Amino acid sequence: xxxxxxxxxxxxxxxxxxxxxxxxxxxxxxxxxxxxxxxxxxxxxxxxxxxxxxxxxxxxxxxxxxxxxxxxxxxxxxxxxxxxxxxxxxxxxxxxxxxxxxxxxxxxxxxxxxxxxxxxxxxxxxxxxxxxxxxxxxxxxxxxxxxxxxxxxxxxxxxxxxxxxxxxxxxxxxxxxxxxxxxxxxxxxxxxxxxx
Numbered sequence: 001x002x003x004x005x006x007x008x009x010x011x012x013x014x015x016x017x018x019x020x021x022x023x024x025x026x027x028x029x030x031x032x033x034x035x036x037x038x039x040x041x042x043x044x045x046x047x048x049x050x051x052x053x054x055x056x057x058x059x060x061x062x063x064x065x066x067x068x069x070x071x072x073x074x075x076x077x078x079x080x081x082x083x084x085x086x087x088x089x090x091x092x093x094x095x096x097x098x099x100x101x102x103x104x105x106x107x108x109x110x111x112x113x114x115x116x117x118x119x120x121x122x123x124x125x126x127x128x129x130x131x132x133x134x135x136x137x138x139x140x141x142x143x144x145x146x147x148x149x150x151x152x153x154x155x156x157x158x159x160x161x162x163x164x165x166x167x168x169x170x171x172x173x174x175x176x177x178x179x180x181x182x183x184x185x186x187x188x189x190x191x192x193x194x195x196x
Contacts, residue, residue, distance in 0.1 A: 025123040025144040026115040028152050032060050033110045033127075036102065050099040057098050062145055062153035063091050069155075070168040074176055074183060082183060089190040096194060110140070121147045122155070 039052045057063070067090035068075050078086060102108075109130040116124045123146050129138040143156035143165075156165040172186055179185035 023150070023152055024115070025125050025142070025146060025152050026112050028060065028144065028154075029110075029125045029127065029142050030112060032056060032154075033108070037108060040102065040108065053099045053102055054095045057095060060154055061094075061098075062155050063094050065145065065153070065155055066094065066165050066168070067091070069165055070172050072169050072173055074172075074181075074186075078183065085187065086183075089187060089194070092194045093190045117146075121145060123152075124158075 035056055036053060039049050039056075042049070044052075064087060067087060070090070071078075071086065075083075109132075111128045111130065113126040113128060116126070118124060123144045125142040125144060127140050127142065129135075129140055131137040139160055141158040142154055143158065145153045145155040156163055158164070175186050175189050176183060
């Protein structure tokens with residue numbers, strides 16, 4: 001009987017520890033925002049800022065998940081070589097797009113408004129990018145993938161009601177459809193963006 005109690009207590013302690021180490025989605029966003037703000041307000045050269053911003057994205061954003069979602073139904077037609085090539089291209093495309101947009105901000109101020117658990121896999125963290133002399137206030141919802149609570153990842157940003165992942169999906173769909181369903185035209189388009 002004592003052994004059962006000891007084992008039960010041991011599992012209870014493990015359970016409590018797992019909860020305490022799991023990162024809450026709103027804390028993840030707070031950490032990302034604070035780190036990005038430190039980088040953007042620093043006196044480092046732009047190239048150094050971009051490298052550091054990309055490091056944040058690689059550890060906190062589900063780039064592969066977003067990439068496969070953005071490909072939509074066309075992902076089913078990829079062979080293994082094409083899948084490897086696409087993932088590599090999309091990652092480079094995403095990081096360049098991400099850092100080039102952010103680097104224009106000198107010190108973004110983002111306030112966390114709320115956190116809403118949608119289901120076991122997703123939580124929405126609502127924030128506001130505060131108004132500046134150059135830009136109006138912007139509402140941003142962060143869609144966080146929480147299937148692994150120890151490593152939550154950003155899956156989408158909804159800016160003023162517009163999903164960036166869905167917008168990307170529509171853009172890629174348009175490129176492929178306008179080129180007779182040929183995936184290589186999308187690859188070419190991604191490559192051109194990366195090298196310019």
